[in-house]
Amino acid sequence: MSGFNKNAKKDKFLKQFPEISIGNCDIESRFKINFSFFDDSQEYGSDFAGLEPGVLSDILEKIRGYTRHDLNYWRHRRCGSHGLKILADYGAFPTNSKFIHPKAVPHDVNWCRFRMENLSRxxxxxxxxxxxxxxxxxxxxxxxxxxxxxxxxxKFYISEEK
Known part of the structure; x- marks a missing residue:
């Protein structure tokens, strides 16, 4: 009788469905990224179309990895030989910048940066x-x-003389 309840086709069929649901995963803690304020018009910034495919791919892979956690997680994570923060808050728009505060961005936001590879941010x-x-x-x-x-x-936040 115990063999009666075994159904290989049923088991195989049921295994294709995910066991995870919104209620039992960490979706609420993962940060979101919004591109609606993206400004590619400034001299020192890059636009998506102008990036080499490998560079764009690297950026998207980093973003994918970063969005697995909340923003506070990255504020406390460090990298490199000097232990610099992966996500650093600047507060106000820096005065020592080659960029200009875009008119479309509210004045009272918390400016910050994600460290990528080498000098990229x-x-x-x-x-x-x-x-x-x-x-x-x-x-x-x-x-x-x-x-x-x-x-x-x-070039956004110039921290040292080159």
Whole structure:
């Protein structure tokens, strides 16, 4: 009788369906990236079409890896021989920058950058935590990174004389 309940075709069919659901995975903790403020018009920034396929592929692979965690996770992760943060917050737009604050980007955002390879950075902003739950409107998502610039030559925040 025990062989009666064994059905290889049924078992094979059921194994093709994922066991994970929205309720039992970590989807709520993964940060989102928004491209609606992307500015490819500035001299030191890069646009998607102008990137070599390998560079664009590397950027997308990094983004895919980064979005597996929340933004705070990356704020506390370090890399390189000097232990520099992978995601660093600048707060205001830096004064020592070759870039110009785009008019379309709100003035009161938290500017930050993701470290990529060597001098490459993804520059963007997040909504400051103090605005997360305003009573007079929908809550803002502080776990979204708004990409503004692709900075391949470290010209957004000039930290040292070359």
């Amino acid at each position: 993804l520059i963007g902003f997040t909504v400051p935590a103090k605005l997360e739950s305003k009573k007079d409107c929908h809550p803002y998502d502080v776990n979204t990174f708004y990409l503004v610039f692709i900075d391949l030559h470290h």
